[in-house]
Amino acid sequence: MGKPKNAISPTREENYPEWYQQVVKAADLAENTPVRGCMVIKPWGYGIWENIRDALDVMFKETGHKNAYFPLFIPKSFLQREADHVDGFAKECAVVTHSRLEADADGILQPAGQLDEPLIVRPTSETIIGELFARWVQSYRDLPLLINQWANVVRWEMRPRLFLRTAEFLWQEGHTVHSTAEEAIEETQKMLRIYADFAENWLAMPVLQGEKTVSERFPGAESTLCIEAMMQDRKALQAGTSHFLGQNFSKACGIKFQGVEGKEELGWTTSWGVSTRLIGGMIMTHSDDDGLIVPPKVAPTHAVILPVTPKEETRGQVLEACNELARELRDKIYSGGSIRVDVDDRDLRGGEKYWQWVKKGIPLTIEVGPRDLEKSSVFVGRRDLGVQRESMHHSEFVEKIVSILEEIQQSLYSRALSFREENTCEINDKKELYSFFTAQNQSKPEIHGGFALVHWDRDPKWEESLKNDLKVSIRCIPEGASEEGICVFSGKPSPSRVVLAKSY
Amino acid sequence: MGKPKNAISPTREENYPEWYQQVVKAADLAENTPVRGCMVIKPWGYGIWENIRDALDVMFKETGHKNAYFPLFIPKSFLQREADHVDGFAKECAVVTHSRLEADADGILQPAGQLDEPLIVRPTSETIIGELFARWVQSYRDLPLLINQWANVVRWEMRPRLFLRTAEFLWQEGHTVHSTAEEAIEETQKMLRIYADFAENWLAMPVLQGEKTVSERFPGAESTLCIEAMMQDRKALQAGTSHFLGQNFSKACGIKFQGVEGKEELGWTTSWGVSTRLIGGMIMTHSDDDGLIVPPKVAPTHAVILPVTPKEETRGQVLEACNELARELRDKIYSGGSIRVDVDDRDLRGGEKYWQWVKKGIPLTIEVGPRDLEKSSVFVGRRDLGVQRESMHHSEFVEKIVSILEEIQQSLYSRALSFREENTCEINDKKELYSFFTAQNQSKPEIHGGFALVHWDRDPKWEESLKNDLKVSIRCIPEGASEEGICVFSGKPSPSRVVLAKSY
Structure with missing residues (x-):
């Protein structure tokens, strides 16, 4: 009994970007809305986000950070305080100019109550925080100040894509102040480790950790660390960033403290964030041509039980x-909590119901029908293994479910790691490098080379030509x-190899 | 050893509104920001909100609701679809008119990229949801649709007050669709019960449950249910509302479904919400002239241990x-989790440290010094009992802490309930009613009568004169x-008594 075709059309090989949209749709994760660039995150997608948030939140709190909540709006003048910062965000910000609507002479509601100073809907919160x-920090005794915020932010996007690039997105932004540069740098590294740990151990998404080049830094940062993951089309996805801001924002905002010796000093600050983009990364790391695959640790539901009720007379018994x-x-x-199980007793054809759950990427499906009751068996499908399902003894399955979930989590990670390793190579020749990123496989037009590890002399002009050429x-x-x-590129000395890729 | 004076000045009797501001400040809950009407919720305040959110979230999920996330922005035309609704919110909404900033001829950044249609920052989300x-509901099989959203909303406020009335606030908004009016009405009642249950059992805040009069309904609703609490100045605080929206928004948004008999029908919708205002209610229900009192179930920390280290040589032993x-x-x-305990070993004078925690309203302070170690004792302060503290045997305290916390929770509720009962009375005479709300006690200028239970013939004109006169x-x-x-008022028949009060 073969599967006639894949549940998702087109497949990854046929059209990767369109496959992505179809996976999001088939899994009922999110949708576009009539508000340009703003998505609605539907319950299955939001459930994944809740699990991401809760796991990270524990990690942040264990490392001494506390949550707070800051204003949605930033006065225009605040954003302008740091020159690089405002340059980076001015081109894509939602501007509030009025405080009410009022009917005009024709009875049509128009913006009214113009504000003295426009407000920007936060694209990030360095300046308002x-x-x-600056008020809260007075003395070295107030440091370090370790704060995190879970919030929505808005960056006007010209080419939005669900989860990957949306005008509004949900994220967390950590903001800290330290009395020394060393301590602030250590903080950015610590948070990068947490992001990498979370990406690998919860999302089963292997990541490279490193530093961005000068041109790719966060606007206003002295250095930006990042985690980078490889998607199945071999493009890179920046999945989280951690910034050492030096004293730039302390200068701009007046964050000063009295040091141990009584002298007034400027604070050293950091910021770091991950967003709903992680869900996009998770989708593109694991899913297949039958739809989404959710790693068990972040799955809203670990297992769904599907009653098979062909005859009315055994229905009650099966449901029970x-x-x-x-x-x-x-x-x-x-993973620190009860296994999350649903019984799906909706009045739907069994095959349709099963496939809905496959497309949603639930780690385990468990079918139970009258014949299973006779044999004390259950019919179990592991999403990571595709459509194959096997009959297991009821008690054996109950005993093993935890280790099965652990195995799925581990196998997803290993598979993704192998994929990245297969598609990463050291390249020592410019021609070979260009060919790596341009040679098109006729049957796989969506293949984008992979990760190339190359020596680079740190001259930004080569970075520029890479962008233009490839x-x-x-x-x-x-x-x-x-x-x-x-x-x-130049034949000059290089201190180390860097990672080159096409990216999201 | 008497306490020289109260930690909060002015006291409740001296100036209640100012006392409130000072309690919020002394407990480090929140602050005003340079963004008009927008507050920053600081870690201790946000910790309370996290506990409120988590407890309600469990209650919502147990009753079949799922979380989702909808756009921050609402196109102006959507808001206009329901006439009463737009009338209710047009006067207080933040309007986004531009999508970027651009330097003008003088190099000053100005709003640019004017939008074709202004976007409203959601004051509530009925129209966008x-x-x-309307897309998601096709058939009776899709109903009921039970969705909740945790989000920020913005309503421009002319006279903002921390937590009670802020331009931006955090809340949850439930939105549901049902196939019959009866089922939708039942939903609004069910959610009102949940709010009442939460207010009384978590915030220890007794509430009255009832229906709003026509003039006090949510804009666009057929009926609005509410919970009302009495603050210590005897004014009422509306702490949560649950709306039966009839088919008004289904008509406005096109929420239609094919009924069991195949006929197209309009859905029946509800919405219901509580916000960070609950924190304002909690503060004004329990706090005293020494600062905040937080009910244990929502306290970010249940108990703080304060090491008393007068001599360097015993310091290590005490800390251990x-x-x-x-x-x-x-x-x-x-209350379903581990007891939350901090050890506050900051280098601060003991008295100052103790009073900081009193002002923050932590349920229990536990002082431990060298003499306590000798006697195996701990020196315990219960916030609900004021400054009195008692020495308890270490093991007795450990054994009893859970029941002590339960006792505090219960005693706060009982005290608040007694207060409300003492300040609620049936009044059967108009003159007496007017005197109830106008008689000023010279020494207590902030007293506002209380709750008056009076018979009313349901004629709105009396409601109008109550507002104008009193x-x-x-x-x-x-x-x-x-x-x-x-x-x-009229001497005409009245179907039942209603609750009259001054309010926030």
Whole structure:
């Protein structure tokens, strides 16, 4: 009994960008709305975000950070305080200019109550948070100040894509103040480790850790660290960033403190963030041509029980057994909480129902019908293994479900890591490099080379030509890389290899 | 050893509104910001909000609701679809008119990229959510649709007050669609019960449940249910509302479904919400002239251990004992989780440190010094009992802490309930009613009568004169009230008593 075709059309090979849109749709994660660039995150997508948020929140709190909530609006003059910063965001910000609507002579409602100073809907909050930190920080005793905010932000996007690039998105932004540069730099590294740990151990998404080049830094930062993941079309996705802001925002906002010796000093600040973009990364790391695959640790539901009720007379018995199984499974602990189980007893054809859950990427489907009751068995499907399903003894399955979920989590990570390794190579020749990013496989038009590790002399002009010639960027200078060599572009000395890729 | 004076000045009796501001400040809950009407919620305040959110979220999910996230912006034309609705919100909405900033001839950044249609920052989301629900609802099989959103909203406020009335606030808004009016009405009642249950059992804030009069309804609603609490100045605070929207928004947004018999029908919708205003209610229900009092169930930290270290040589020993005590306490379960304990070993004078925690309203302070170690005792302060503290045997305290916290929670509720009962009375005479709300106690200028239960013939003109004459409104028509009588204004028949009060 073969599967006639894939649940998602087109497939990844046929048209990767369109496949992505179809996976999001089939899994009922999110939709575009009539508000340009703004998406609605539907319950299954939001459930994933809640799990991401809760896991990160624990990690932030364990490292001494506290949550707070700052204003949505930033006065225009605040944004202008840091020159690079305003340059970076002025081109894409929503501007509030009025405080009410009023009927005009024709009875049509028009903006009224013009504000003295326009307000910007926060694209990020360094300047407004800096203003408040300047009040809170007086003495070295007030430091370090370690704050995080979960919030929505707005960056006007000309070419929005669900989760990857939307005008409004949800994120967290950490903001900290330290008394020394060393301590602030250590903080940016610590948070990068947390992001990498989370990406790998919760999203099962392997990431490279490194530093951005000067041209790719956050506007206003002294240095930007990042995690970069490889998607299945071999493009890179920047999945999180951590910025050392030096004293730039302290100067701009007046964050000063009395040091141990009584002298007034400027604070050293950091900021770091991840967003709903992580969901886009998760989708493109794991999903297949049958739809989404959600790693168990962030799945809103770990397992769905599907009652198979061909005959009315056994229906009650089957439903009862399904509910009893759900109770047994909910008593098991996985990843710090109860296993999340649903019984889907909707009045729908069994095949349709099963495929809905496959497309949603639920880690486990469990079908239970009259014959299973006779044999004390359950019919189990592991989403990471595709459509194959196997019959297991009821009690054996209950006993093993935790280790099965752990195995799925691990197998998704290993598969993604292998994929990245297969598509990463050291390149020592410019021609070879250009060919790596331009050679098109006729049957796979969506293939974009992969990650190329090349020696670079740190001259930005080569970065510029990479962008112009190949639409390739330097994703990061990997941490700890120290193998010296010869620049692939200039033949001059290079302190270490950097990672080149096309990117989202 | 008497306490020289209260930690909060002025006291409640001296100047209640100013006392409120000072309590918020002394507890470090929130601050005003340079963005007009927008507050920053600081870690202690946000910690309370996290506990409120998490507890309500469980209640919503247990009753079948799922979370989602909808756009921050609402096109002007959407808001206009429902006439009463736009009338209600047009006067107080932030309007986005531009999508970027651009330097003018003088190099000054000005709003640019004018939008074809202005966007409103959501004051509430009925119209944008209705637009999306119209897509999602096709058949009776899709109903009920039970969605909740945690989000920020903006309503331009001319006289903002921290937590009680701010331009931006955090809230949840539930939105549901049902196939019959009966089912939708039942939903509004169910959610009102949840709000009442939460207010009383988590915030220890007794509430009356009832229906708003026609003039106090949510703009666009057929009926609005509410919970009303009495603050310590005897004014009422509307703490949550639940609206039956009839088919008004279904008509406006096109939420239609194919009924069981195949006929196209309009959906019946509801919406319901509570906000960070609950924190304002909590503050004004329990706090005293020494500062905030937080009910244990929503306290970010249940108990703080304060090491008393007069001599350097015993310091290490005391700190070790404090940390060990913290571990013991964290093993105890209260209200579904571990007891939340901090050890405050900051280098601060003991008295100052103790009073900081009193002002923050932490349920328990635990002082431990060298003499306590000798006697195996701890010196415990219960915030609900004021400044009195008692020495308890270490192991007795560890054993009893859960029941002590339960006792505090209960005592706060009982005290608040007694206060409301003492300040609620039936009034059957108009003159007496006017005197109830105007008689000023010279020594207590902030006293505002209380709750008056009066018979009313349901004629809105009396409501109007109450507002004009006394600044008093009808807070609600209590549920289940059925005692008929004679209207205190007109002498005509009244179907039941209603609740009159001054309000926030």
